[in-house]
Amino acid sequence: MPVVGSLEELLRQRLAGAFENVAGVPVDPAFRRSQHADFQSDAALGLARRLRANPRDLATRIVAEASLGDLCDSVEVSGPGFINLTVSNTVLASMVSEVSRDDRLGVSTVEPETVVVDYSAPNAAKEMHVGHLRSTIIGDAAVRLLEWLGHQVVRQNHLGDWGTPFGMLIEHLLDVGETEAAHELSVGDLNGFYTEARRKFDGSADFQERSRRRVVLLQNGDEATLRLWRLLVTESKQYFMTVYAQLEVRLAEGDFAGESAYNAALAPVIDELRRLGLLRDSQGADCVFPEGFTNRAGEPLPLIVRKRDGGFGYATTDLAAVRHRVQDLKATRLLYVVGLPQRQHLEMVFAVAAEAGWLAPPARAAHIGFGSVLGADGKVLRSRAGGTIKLVALLDEALERAARLIAEKNPDLDADTRAEVARAVGIGAVKYADLSTDRGKDYVFDFARMLSFDGNTAPYLQYAHARIQSIFRKGGLTPNRDGRLIQVTEPAERALVIELLGFPAVVNEVAQTLEFHRLAGYLYGLSTTFTAFYERCPVLKAEGIVRDSRLVLCDLTARVLAQGLDLLGITAPQRM
């Protein structure tokens, strides 16, 4: 009996053995799903050139060498030298039976590694906007996936809680009064607070001067100033927690690791860089010039670690964070879920950290970058007034629209269920729209499309899941998960089984690449394949082993959908 899980992996291994026997060296079988058969390998074509052999002859020899008879009904050489595999229904049935009794749906746990995920990173006393939305959603999915695979995941919410803007913000706080300021911040009017402070700063030389003096007091640890600063930060954190609760992400209070947390480490970072001989003075600033970066004049590009005025910049904080994460948190994989515009900056930080020896194998860092959220006009999403859009306003509208849809489509649901479903659908739609396209590209934000029940959307996947639950409700049945042998005969059944067996491969791939649209695409494919099965293969009306088999397939599909959606941070309701 084959190992639980990857049918694809099993076939790949068998073929790889045959390739190696024929070629004399290891060959990647270039194995994949195909429209011409269940699976296809086209590696014989490439190999033929290297061996100066006829590709069809070579493929025929490989097929003869591979022992696939116990797995496949047919193994054919086709076209110029493709090897097409059709898996036997018996094997499909026994493999899917095995998976159906596995809590992990065929996905193995991994050798655990400590992974730091840096994501969300709002700024204290400043509203969260769509940029934070992407970072938060993608980061949360990364955390869920890596944790589910068995990794030790440390969440780091790099809150912007330090720097020159706080002089201005504290002075503004004093102007409006502590009580009033705390109220504004706790109800989430961060935009109002920040923009008013900004307006005064830009418009009044006197206010600017007060702000500058306040920054100095803050940096020198003046207790009265620190108290006011803490008030700003604490109230902001409270507000961010309400946003995270609405988003249903796993960020907790203890995950805030603000910039200020690294203050004490900044001077030592500089000292160490100096000791290592990496520091150079440039125009009065302390800089590191990592290998391979140039500015617009073609000169070496500096990472400024201490400004001319003696202050530290964000680069120093980022370096201190790398050091802390590797040395104190013992992480070997650092993930930065940060927008693509910061790519060069992060690459420079990683390069300097590597040159300083803070980031050495097996530890490594990766920028999990993402593009912008665009409006219907194809430009970066902005409010009518041209300002940034509040994240909560976006979520509120998604919830409202979802609630309206649910009320209209399924008026029979009681009020509590309806509210619950509206949450799952509304928030799920926003998250899924973000995670279902290539994160490296920009995407167009469109409520109507993301909330549609057709196409590659959260509601479509959730609906497929809810329909399955409905079958079990209607039949008064509980799923059977004893791994009993089932039967696979209909084309729609075998298509569904092949799809179900592909879950482990996509999960493992996404754990490496953090390209969640591949998981989303898989789940969408599973849903459409299931729906085809649902249309053609009656379940409750079937009898005997056919009915039992279909029930197992339904249950397994529902579990893979729910698990896959959960990895994306999305809830699959029992009914819709």
Add this chain to the structure above:
RNA sequence: GCGCUCGUAGCUCAGUGGAUAGAGCAGAGGACUUCUAAUCCUAAGGUCGCAGGUUCGAAUCCUGCCGGGCGCACCA
């Protein structure tokens, strides 16, 4: 100017050097006494920005060009 990145159907997007480039939406035509029609089926829709090159084979790799976005010294 240099660097990064994107350009695929009217629209929104997939596409790992392999056979005839795929979905969804919109538009056209069809299917509900049925396990949820919130669905499904059918047909239509493409010079894969342009031009070269590498290859048995290129949307995919390389070069150039055109067009969009972003970055390039003390904000984060």
